[in-house]
Amino acid sequence: MSVGTILLIVLVLILVGALPAWPHSRSWGYAPTGVLGTVLVIVLILVLLGRV
Template sequence: MLEVIVLTLVILLLIGALPAWPRGRWWSYFPGGGLKWLTMMMLLLLLVGRV
């Protein structure tokens, strides 16, 4: 159950990091890169069984 909640939260964060207007493109890799890193770490922890 916790895995589903965490996965849903990460997916919502990834969708929220997408630029919705041209000004968001000036952010460079910060929001998307950070969320991708977080997603990869969470998936790794889920696969290892730590979460």
Template sequence: MAISTLVIVILVILLIGAVPSWPHARSWGYGPSGLIGAALLVVILLALLGYF
């Protein structure tokens, strides 16, 4: 269970860093934050179902 918690924390940090309101990510659009958000959702679902 520790590895899934670590992956979730890392994905949350990446999601916060990829939000388009930050100056370094303003030109990226919503693509990176959407992809990281989708990956976070999949990891959370797998962790809740016990597969990860």
């Protein structure tokens, strides 16, 4: 597996983990997921372009 694939898998797992599912994190809204989603899209584009 390449480093880009491993990075992509880790970012997807972090993105799922950032969903506000617990009572203490519901007040955060979707901000953590939005930030991680943006990072995931950027990394995905870089992987597809062959830069990572």
